[in-house]
Amino acid sequence: MWMTWMRGLAAFWVCGAGLALSAPPTFYKDVLPVLQEHCQGCHREGEIGPMAFVDDYAKVRPWAKAIRQSVVTKRMPPWFADPAHGQFANDRAMPRELIDRIAAWVDAGAPEGDRRDAPPKRTYIDGWNIAEPDYVVEMPRPFTIPASGKVDYQYIVIPLDLKEDKWVQMVEARPAAEARAAVHHILVYVRAPGSNWLRGEAEPGVPFVPPRTTPDGKPRDDIGGGGNEILTIYTPGNVPDIWEPGTAKRIRAGSDLVLQMHYTPSGKEVVDRSRIGFVWAKGPVERRAITFNTINTKFEIPPMAGAHEVRGEAFPLRSEAWLYSFFPHMHLRGKSFEYRVRRADGSMETLLKVPNYDFNWQLTYKLKAPVRLEPGARVDGVAVFDNSPNNPFNPDPKATVRWGEQSDEEMMIGFFDLLIDAKQDLRQWFRGSGRRGGD
Ligand code: HEC
Structure with a gap:
């Protein structure tokens, strides 16, 4: 006892x-x-x-x-x-x-x-993490992902058939359930009605792999969207885009979606037919969300380098904006990623640091309160790569590593979302920034 x-x-x-x-x-x-x-x-x-x-x-x-x-x-x-x-x-x-x-x-x-x-059961909307979508599109044709090997990025144009401009308050891209393990990412672009990107080249609905060079042998510079806006990015474990009422992304009537699909074979042949669900804004929209990036495509990571730093290009903002969220992207040699705001007065502030970047978890970091950026401010991205044998994911420490789409090549992209005044003309907003984009 x-x-x-x-x-x-x-x-x-x-x-x-x-x-x-x-x-x-x-x-x-x-x-x-x-x-x-x-x-x-x-x-x-x-x-x-x-x-x-x-x-x-x-x-x-x-x-x-x-x-x-x-x-x-x-x-x-x-x-x-x-x-x-x-x-x-x-x-x-x-x-x-x-x-x-x-x-x-x-x-x-x-x-x-x-x-x-027990607490009451949570209820989930079947198949979605956003509210019940108002509009759903699906890849017009299924795509078969082989059991092994590498698959080039597939671009799939999906006409949207919108008769009027739309404000999108929530959007979610989802792979077919059986293909989930083989979908590394879905990058969803909105091709504006005036854009010629892939037009005449990629037949709507048919998976397309753009040639890497132009007919006269130059590298193409339009693989990353040709100046068109990114609507949303799906990665496993990430949250869908849900903006607060009053904030939304815009899609012009006559736009098409272009999906950039990165399939990574998972040991068994599966068929994908990804879907995109939209919830339209129900009230007036005051702030427009747009996705930008700080990017570097010209780096060279030497063999065995344990901490090779690469900085993204940044451009000073012309008009006021609010920084809303971040989405750092690197591949298997990614070690850490940091976003810094550099203001016109020279002051600098780190707004996100990912000290142990994990390629398997490509996540969005949404600021609790959007941060105001005055004209002249820039968003800098600083990436560090580990090409040493200490990195357990490193496919080959002896390789010199450059930009490329496949996972044994590297990328340095710091996506970030800004909110701007919804009434502002985006082309005006971009003027003088050295960047293309927007409509
Ligand atoms: C964002 C999605 C996500 C959330 C949220 C999440 N998990 Fe997981 N979890 C995964 C995935 C994907 C795997 C398999 C891959 C892996 O292990 O990394 C996993 C694996 C696991 C495993 C397997 C063993 C291990 O450690 O690898 C355990 C246990 C687990 N999760 C527990 C939890 C618990 C407990 C929570 C909540 C407190 C949680 N997870 C929240 C996605 C998630």
Whole structure:
């Protein structure tokens, strides 16, 4: 009796100060709400998490130890921003108290508790992470991804058939469920009615691989969108674009979508037919969202370099804008990425630092409060690449690495979204920036 009591007491002590002498957490009462809030976004049927942490003890119990390990080491939920810089609306980092709660639950033997204590089930819209879409388009033809090898980027033009200009408040691109593991990214461009990009070359609906050079042998400079706007980017584990009411992206009547599909064979032949869902803005729009980047396509990473820095080109803004979100993009040698705002008065501020870049997690970092940029301000991107044998993902430390689409080549793109006055003419806005774009 005495010994049992002693052992019980010891168990209480290891639970940590906050929980000492209280009953251990149970699945239904204490743990399920955390799984709903922080894990089910990915760990449910049809999403990217390899197992579903649904509202059923029997299904989750076998994973208890793995869950504990993943949250204590902060591998899960995936989030890579250095907390020293910037505050993010979509910050996935879990509060310490919740990590401790999960650990205490597992340490106490992962008790089930009473099903009647369970929070209400979360409901999800079938197939989407945005609200029920007002408009959905699908790749007109399926694309077969082979089991192995490399697949060139496929460009697919999808006519939109919009009779009037539209403001988009939410947009989500989704691969077909069976092809999910083989879709590395979907970059969705809006081809404006006046743009000739791929026109006459890529037949609508038919996957197309643009030749790398022009007929007279020069490298093409229009592979990255030919000055057309990016609407959204799908990567596994990222959040879809959802702007607050009053903020939206614009699509002109007569525009087409152009999907840039990066397929990465996953060991089994699968068929993709990705879809894009749109929710139109329901009220007046005051701020227009546009996607820019700080980019460098001319770098050369020497063999064995452990920390090779590459800076993106930046351009000074002509008019006021608000910085809204970031999306750093590198490949397997990406080590860290930083965005800095340099203001006209020379001051500099780091707004996002990703100290341990992970190629498998291409994430958007949405600022909690948009940051005002006055004319003359620039957004700088600083990328560091690790081409040494210390990088476990490095395909070949002896290679000199340059820009290229495939994962054993590299990229340095710091996408960022700006909000501008919705009434502003975008061509006017770009004038003198040295950049093309917009309509
Ligand atoms: C953004 C999507 C996403 C979220 C949110 C997420 N996971 Fe995951 N999780 C994944 C994916 C994808 C994998 C498989 C690939 C991998 O292991 O990196 C995974 C793997 C795991 C694994 C397998 C073992 C391991 O550590 O690799 C565990 C356990 C896990 N997640 C637990 C959690 C828990 C617990 C939460 C919430 C606190 C969570 N995940 C939130 C996407 C997510």
